[in-house]
Amino acid sequence: MIKVDALISFLKKNNTDFYTGVPDSVLKEFCSILKNKKNHIIATNEGAAISLGIGYYLATKKIPCVYMQNSGLSNALNPLISIAHKKVYSIPLILVIGWRGSPRIKDEPQHKVKGEITQKLLNLLNIKHTIIRTNKDLNKFDKQIKFAKKNKTIVACLIEQGTLEKDIKKNSRKDYYKLDKEAFLKIMLQNIPINSKIISSTGYNSREIMYLVNKYKLNKTYNFYMVGGMGHTSSVALGYSLFSKNKIICIDGDGSLLMHLGALKTAGYFAKNNFKYILLNNNTHDSVGGQSTYADNINFEKLSKSLGFKKSYTVYNHKNLEKKIKNFLNIKAASFMEVKVTNSKIKKLPRPKDLIKIKKEFMN
Template structure:
């Protein structure tokens, strides 16, 4: 059995200072250890946790992702289309529930036999974490070399690998709900690209723009590539989680996460996580055109959803309706002068820019220039 204190100290010596994940009984000592250190973000699901860790990595952290193997499949999308595509490494610890010969629940049986195979198929190097402390610490050093080479590495953790860690008293969240700020202007016909252009024109030098996958990122790039912009590809629904990790790591940087209705609906639990951790430097803008426009204009179910009420219920500090470009400009001004975690909702018209191209820079190149920009803003 490994001493979690010694193992955690080694992780810290290697520079790992940010954890995100979901509960797992096998990983409870590591989760408790990182919570006690104030380094853990509890995500709503495994995919969100991967994106949160990726965002922290963009901010200069060396990040750790924790999950039970039964939930590893929920992390496949960001692991394969965010971390792999942008070459954003994460050190993962995934429990081995359903190990052959070990009594466990029936839902873990299949994953117990395919966990290592699933990781290997995703091009994630992996190994069983040794229960011998000397060997385990050497394994960590080897894994760190792989991480520093820009690739992810996962340890598969068997039952009773770590010594127990007592969880200290945790802070309680603020349960008060914000009033929704309604626009006093009639809803204006605004296209997504017009809103994106307004964002570019109304942010200061310490603000970054993170655009969700599909047309949103492509249109933002079309308006002019800048080092403070990142265009997510794949990992649908993960944009605000990416923004959360970055905002927590870089409190002196302003982070705008540009979401879409189809995207947010896919991972709406992220609203609760964002609102619990409350980084005041995160501005979450939802552009809702009621369509999956990137794939042919199929309707989403957003017409049945009151996103403002949901964000208010999640307890964002500021929840506001944006009806016009003037509203958007004023909202950004308010946020930059009196920063609070903000959810802004804007209804947009359907329509894609004619002859819309795709980014001519690779995801890796975008990441590298973005991280260079972000690096200048100290924690």
């Protein structure tokens, strides 16, 4: 294990003082320290983070640090290849990548698939990289950073689950809103019309829904849990809704919505009456450390209407909650509902296991 302070100090010695990226559970302790730094921006997606880093380098001639989970490396490929690559603009970057699905670590199926090809992908991109497991590995990475500076190239380090020393202080998370998330989800699930379908975003949303369906024996519908593909929930739901007579309820989070916000315009324009979009907004990346998404000052009701949704609602307390949910679910129009909820309070959330079975049941 290595101390997060040691990693930050190491980067500082290499004259790196700008950080940007997308929060990751493997890098939770690293992200926690960064949130108090002046020159730190949480990006909506990994491609945007790479682009922010490129802009920083163009302005300062200093090499930035861009952090992400390895699943997000795919989002970063476009600017990495078409802007920063040695054969294009030759812009040096330091990538700190949380390595989910490392061959040494037991993990979920979606992480294992990406984990197995992460190093191959970096090699294909000609990105020199080091697996950071001990302080000695930092010495090797230091040489690669110096090479990157001299030759104007990209360099990366991979960090596995459990490598970073945990902060013994309890991480208290701020609730921006008061409506209990579990209470809302329970009432919503209890009032879903028969033959409806749910597609829910990756992170806590899908796991909470699965937990509540089992806890309260709610078997009115089949659910498709997005175990990956953050930001693509609305597109999967839209694609299904356009070719099905079923009512489709898309349950998304604020971080997921913002990651690929443009997809919501497509949904607003093409969605039919059977498309219902629910945004569970807690203004945090809840499942990866509780960092802010900065979604608290967005007027989603006006935004969704401007993007083409016929009806839009905002829910922020328990008053007439069941009635509001029923009206939303039964209205004959493509509809958007923002629900301002607390962070998750459920302990030891389950994870979807038999993904092929879930897919088959959903498609029946």
